[in-house]
Amino acid sequence: MAVTMTVPASERTPGKSRALPSALWPWLLLLPAFISLASVSFYPIFNGLYLSFTNRSLITQDNDFIGIANYVQLLADPPFWNAWWHTIWFTVISTGLETFIGLAMALILCETFAGRGMIRAAMLVPWAMPTVVTSKMFGWLFDGQHGIINFILLHAGLIDQNVNWYGSPDTALTTIILADVWKTTPFMALLLLTGLQTVPKSLVEAARMDGARAWTIFWHIRLPLLMPTLLIAGLFRALDAFRVFDLVYVLTGGGPADSTETLSTLSYKVLFSTLQFGYGSAVSTAMFITEGLIAVVFCIFLVRQIRKTT
Amino acid sequence: MNESRSVFQSLVIYFGALLILIWSAGPFLWQFSTSFQLDKALTEGTPSLIPNPFTLEHYYNAFIEKGLHHYVLNSLIVALSTTALCLIVGSLAAFSLSRLDVKGRFGILTVILSVSMFPQIALVGPLYLIASDLGLLDTYTALIITYLALGLPLVTWVLFGYFETLPREIDEAARMDGVGPVGLLWHIILPMSLPSLVTTGLLAFITAWNEFLFALAFTSDSDSQTIPVGIANFTNQYYVPWGDIAAASAVVTVPLIVLVLFFQRHIIEGLTQGGIKE
Numbered sequence: 001m002a003v004t005m006t007v008p009a010s011e012r013t014p015g016k017s018r019a020l021p022s023a024l025w026p027w028l029l030l031l032p033a034f035i036s037l038a039s040v041s042f043y044p045i046f047n048g049l050y051l052s053f054t055n056r057s058l059i060t061q062d063n064d065f066i067g068i069a070n071y072v073q074l075l076a077d078p079p080f081w082n083a084w085w086h087t088i089w090f091t092v093i094s095t096g097l098e099t100f101i102g103l104a105m106a107l108i109l110c111e112t113f114a115g116r117g118m119i120r121a122a123m124l125v126p127w128a129m130p131t132v133v134t135s136k137m138f139g140w141l142f143d144g145q146h147g148i149i150n151f152i153l154l155h156a157g158l159i160d161q162n163v164n165w166y167g168s169p170d171t172a173l174t175t176i177i178l179a180d181v182w183k184t185t186p187f188m189a190l191l192l193l194t195g196l197q198t199v200p201k202s203l204v205e206a207a208r209m210d211g212a213r214a215w216t217i218f219w220h221i222r223l224p225l226l227m228p229t230l231l232i233a234g235l236f237r238a239l240d241a242f243r244v245f246d247l248v249y250v251l252t253g254g255g256p257a258d259s260t261e262t263l264s265t266l267s268y269k270v271l272f273s274t275l276q277f278g279y280g281s282a283v284s285t286a287m288f289i290t291e292g293l294i295a296v297v298f299c300i301f302l303v304r305q306i307r308k309t310t
Numbered sequence: 311m312n313e314s315r316s317v318f319q320s321l322v323i324y325f326g327a328l329l330i331l332i333w334s335a336g337p338f339l340w341q342f343s344t345s346f347q348l349d350k351a352l353t354e355g356t357p358s359l360i361p362n363p364f365t366l367e368h369y370y371n372a373f374i375e376k377g378l379h380h381y382v383l384n385s386l387i388v389a390l391s392t393t394a395l396c397l398i399v400g401s402l403a404a405f406s407l408s409r410l411d412v413k414g415r416f417g418i419l420t421v422i423l424s425v426s427m428f429p430q431i432a433l434v435g436p437l438y439l440i441a442s443d444l445g446l447l448d449t450y451t452a453l454i455i456t457y458l459a460l461g462l463p464l465v466t467w468v469l470f471g472y473f474e475t476l477p478r479e480i481d482e483a484a485r486m487d488g489v490g491p492v493g494l495l496w497h498i499i500l501p502m503s504l505p506s507l508v509t510t511g512l513l514a515f516i517t518a519w520n521e522f523l524f525a526l527a528f529t530s531d532s533d534s535q536t537i538p539v540g541i542a543n544f545t546n547q548y549y550v551p552w553g554d555i556a557a558a559s560a561v562v563t564v565p566l567i568v569l570v571l572f573f574q575r576h577i578i579e580g581l582t583q584g585g586i587k588e
Contacts, residue, residue, distance in 0.1 A: 025490075025491045025492075026406045026412045029402040029405060030403050030407070030412070033399050033400065033422070036399060036455075037425050037463075039459075040433070040455060041425045041428055041459055043436070044432070044433040044434075045428060045432060047436035048433070048436050104326075105330050109330075115327065119327055119331050119334070122335045124567075124571070129563050129566070130519065130563065131522060132520075132537075132538035133562065133563055136555045136559060137341045137559060139550070139552075140341065140552045141337060143550075148340060182333070185333075214319075236427075240427075242429070245523050246522045246523065246538070249526075263431070264430075264523075267435075268527075271434070271527075281436075288428070
């Protein structure tokens, strides 16, 4: 690499001759990262925004500027609102469940017990697994005929007959939420655990000495101190849940009867099945805007919470 | 704390711990067991966790009939290239932000991190058009370039966090000896950062190994498709080959799990310092 050559070259050149390069170095080193992010993230966002004002189609080869016509069509498009609501519902429910169950797991892991290290390690398994594999795995676990979940529930007497989990419009979205909760909760718990571990032990001990019950300690000491961590982890999870694609696309493909269609899968279909890049870009831009709104609302809430506690 | 715990409290904790263990490991264990069971055993009567009779039929199907090894090879090439590039570009950026005089570095870091929150579906259309114009569809290159940008924010952020923990005195000493910034990074900072490089490399690898959306859009044949796309397309015409899918799942997940379990302590530390630290 050029690296080894640079060292001797600059070794004995103190003072002015190095003044200019040394001011440029930081930016030179940042350049590759900037080029990468600019071309693969920023450019497509702006290009997508532009495309959303055109009727670009890879079938008809149209490529004309049509103003806001795509957005007018979008706002009156039932499939779009259908997907929009599914996405919001999925995001709220899965983030809520993940935070709640994750917190419970973190509180257990906060205690010392034999085998804690092993459990913490096992909790990384769902996180590391490819989402496509998770999706297929839940397809098998929740299979309508031979799935083990049906078998267990049937024998526990909780259901009378096999449930066609992701094959029926009533339960398909729930099944996908369960898969997402399974995959991301343990990791959420590990993040919250590190937050819990920063709560000073002396504080908890002192409260215990004063005879405070476990619930009081949690509610008045641990939870308020954990709040910033909880909200940041929740924000990242919500933004991630909002873009859900792999789970839905592989498990149900948006069906049955569009009951699991989300904004990502809808965009993908408009883009790559109908090849309407103009309209498809309008869908994904609308999604980007919604996601931005979620982030802003969350951040305002976060700042307020942090101000309140400090 | 242990002494003050009642028997009841201990029971609650151990029961909770057991539930977490079942939650985390149970489903994949069942998937793993499924991969060794005959279709007949899977669809009849009482499911059993111990394969009886034991069979490698599904592994045979996955490799010989469905050509799983093509996808594994593609994934390996793409993921390893992505990892190497992410580490090079990410460490240069993180080093610059942490050790050199960059104005507004926290602003830059925030922008870099927020990029990772962009919905990927908003990127895939325009990137597809570019890749198509450049003739990069069905190539590793298109995937590697994209995955570099996907992995970069987290890699930069975590490495930055680690570099910040290294003492500033070494910079001074290096400067005294007339070592330039690149020399400082290459000869001093990077060798000191091996644990963090391993963690971030693993994160970049997992990102690329598991990515589905872009691979689905950019590739259309088994010469360039990666494992997630291959597994997603694992269907037979008349029934779902759950056993074959389970075998393929095991092949692509077990190595990942072994790696993660091996480096678990570093992963949790690395991610929490990068993602949550305020």
